[in-house]
Amino acid sequence: MAELPQTPLLDTVDTPAALRTLKPTQLRQLADELRAETISAVGTTGGHLGSGLGVVELTVAIHYVFDTPADRLIWDVGHQCYPHKILTGRRNRIRTLRSGGGLSGFTKRSESEYDPFGAAHSSTSISAALGFAIANKLSDNAGKAIAVIGDGAMSAGMAYEAMNNAEAAGNRLVVILNDNDMSIAPPVGGLSAYLARVVSSSEYLGLRSLAKRAIRKLSKRAHNAAERAEEFARGMATGGTLFEELGFYYVGPIDGHNLEHLIPVLENVRDSEHGPILVHVVTKKGKGYAPAEAASDKYHGVQKFDVITGTQDKAPPGPPAYQNVFGDQLVEEARRDPTIVAITAAMPSGTGIDRFAKAFPDRAFDVGIAEQHAVTFAAGLAAQGMRPFCAIYSTFLQRAYDQVVHDVAIQNLPVRFAIDRAGLVGADGATHAGSFDVTYLATLPNFVVMAAADEAELVHMTHTAAMHDSGPIALRYPRGNGTGVALPKVPQRLEIGKGRIVREGKSVAILSLGTRLGEALKAADVLEAKGLSTTVADLRFAKPLDEDLIRRLLTSHEVAVTIEENAVGGLGAHVLTMASDQGLIDGGLKLRTLRLPDIFQDQDKPEKQYADAGLDADAIVATVLKALRYNESAVVDGARA
Known part of the structure; x- marks a missing residue:
């Protein structure tokens, strides 16, 4: 284990209240020690690194200036909150990040009073902060609400919807735009800091407010001319025209790593009688750690790593990741079919679309954190004769459900949905677990819903989706690596709504959907050893169901068990409905x-999560034995007496 960093000043700061007793001249040392502690902790646990390192000074400055937790600090996404956790009473648990029973990798209300709003998905912070601010206004509470949003999250329409509605919050709302890609405007040395300090001062904000009131009293023509002149002059000086149009007082850009610049600006903002205010802060991902600064993409999320060298732990060589199997097969499909296009919502490498984009840059579209747009964009492409693949994580697709229904399903458009991170996801916990997509898609008319049992099946399903033109189709697959089966050299077009028998038996039928197939086969081995002949079926399709196969299995076996990586309302519910509709339950069926x-399951190792969920071989065996009231002495010649 690496030696812990020396942090004598940080050792005296366990809460923001303690931080606020420090002298301004001590904050630089505190930030340096906080950065060292963050690097050390993430080196031990793995997790998000670059984003947190980029906001170390900003975290110190916010907690130093504002009265947290009375002032409510809301981090967008939350993956940059590790320094915040260290300063808010959780340092003694920081090396349990993302592990079972440990700290969440994101903000979480149940974890601390300093996390007033949980987040792990993007672009929610301004809406939530607006809610806090308006609640304070209605209850005559002087507390502020501070939203820290990265410029990547500003690609989502929700952020602008919130800003467009924010003027009523007045000075109770502060939005800090953490521009960590310098994609809006760079800070320009001392002049930028001086301008930011001036435009955030009470005198300047007062003059701007007075000017706005005076302009409103002019004739319409003069009003419009004066307003355009004022806007142009201010936009030339600060670059904040868009935000001012949305009702904010804009301050910035300012160097987010310079505490001498940050502190006075935030103090001005805190004390202002005007608002809402947006502070534009420019930071660098990975700041202060050379490997992360040099490769911000590779150090955004990391495995455990050596702090000295920056070398990350590598998993032993094994099967390819599901996302890469999908990406590679999609490239092959696109070589044969020039109408295939790919869409992702800011997750090209996470979905395998980066491989497609490398091969076909003109046919790959990363629309940013804009899942609603991604789905309707795909629908438009499909309506014009293209074959779009919309690759989105299961939990992110939840954000575009109305578009899936209204723009795709009702119009029966052949959009192909590649749903990554289906099922439980380990360290990312409940916010990223793909627990509901079978339920929310298989309930829709016109949809085909497939789930791959392994990487070979994913190849077949990608090919099947590419060839399917009669309506929307979805294929779901999990996070992580495949099972190690050989990939087919020639993909097979699956017959829609038809499953397969993997193992034939007589007494017990296990009907599997997705990658629980391996556990179903293990359970079958155990049941066979107990004299219970077992059939294992890979249904492949949650919709349409293979009714002929399911009916045969239900009526020819003593007990049948469905298993899926999805919440209630998925495969099991559809099989039960089918059995009820066809009168199969009346015959004493054990299903x-x-x-x-x-429940929403917290982070842990995936195998532990599935065991806790009752979705492993042991749970299958226990379910079968309980249903049969199994008695080993009653088994004769491999069948129940």
Whole structure:
């Protein structure tokens, strides 16, 4: 284990209240020690690194200037909050990040009073902060609400919807735009800091407010001319015209790593009687750690790593990741079919679309954090004769459900949805677990919903989706690596709504959807050893169901069990409905459904999560034995007496 950094000043600061007792001249040392502690902790646990290092000074400055937790600090996404956690009473647990029973990798209300709003998805912070600010206004509470949003999150329409509605919050709302890609405007040395300090001063804000009131009293023509002149002059000086149009007082850009610049600007903002205010802060991802500064993409999220060298732990060589299997097969499909295009919402490498983009840059579209737009954009492409693949994580697709229904399903457009991170996801916990997509898609008319049992099946399903033109189709697959099966040299076009028998038996039927197939086969081995002949079926399709196969299995076996990596309302519910509609239940059918439990599961190792969920081989065996009231002495010649 690496030696812990020396942090004598940080050791005296366990809460923001303690931080606020320090002298301004001590804050630089505190920030340096906080950065060292963050690097050390993430080196031990793995997790998000670059974003947190980029906001170390900003974190110190916010907690130093504002009265947290009375002033509510809301981090967008939350993956940059590790320094915040260290300063807010959680340092003694910081090396449990993202592990079972440990700290979440994101903000979480149940974890600390300093996390007033949980987040792990993007672009929610301004809407939430606006809610806090208006609540304070209505209750005559002087507390501020501070939203820290990265410029990547500003690609989502939700951020602008919130800003367009924010003027009523007045000075109770502060938005800090953490521009960590310098994609809006760079800070220009001392002049930039001086301008930011001037435009955030009470005198300047007062003059701007007075000017606005005076302009409103002019004739319409003079009013419009004066307003355009004022806007042009201010835009030339600061670059904040867009935000001012949305009702904010704009301050910046300012160097987010210079505490001598940050502190007085934030103090001006805190004490202002005008608002809402947007402070534009420019930072560098990975700041202060050379490997992360040099490769911000590779150090955005990391495995455990050596702090001295920056070398990350590498998983032993193994099967390819599902996302890469999908990406590679999509490239092959696109070589044969020039109408295939690919869309992702700011996750090209996470979905495998980066491989497609490298091969076909003109046919790949990263639309930013804008899932709603991605889906309707894909629908427009499909309506014009293209074959779009919309590759989005299961939990992110939730954000575009109305578009899936209204723009795709109702119009029966052949959009292909590649749903990554389906099922439980380990260290990312409940916010990223793809627990609901079978339920929310298989309930829709016109949809085909497939789930790959392994990487070979994913190849077949990608090919099947590419060839499917009669309506929307979805294929779901998990996070992580495949099972190690050989990939087919020639993909097979699957018959829609048809499953397959993987193992034939007589007493027990296990109906699997997705990658629980391996656990179903393990359970079958155990049941066979107990004299219970077991059939294992890979249904492949949650919709349409293979009704002929399911009916045969339900009526020819003593007990049937469905298993899926999805919440209630998925495969099991559809099989039960089918059995009920066809009168199969009237005959004393023993049918049990195994699915994700009705809870949001916290982060842990995936195998532990699935065991806790009752979706492993042991749970299948226990379910079968309980249904049969199994008695080993009653088994004769491999069949129940």
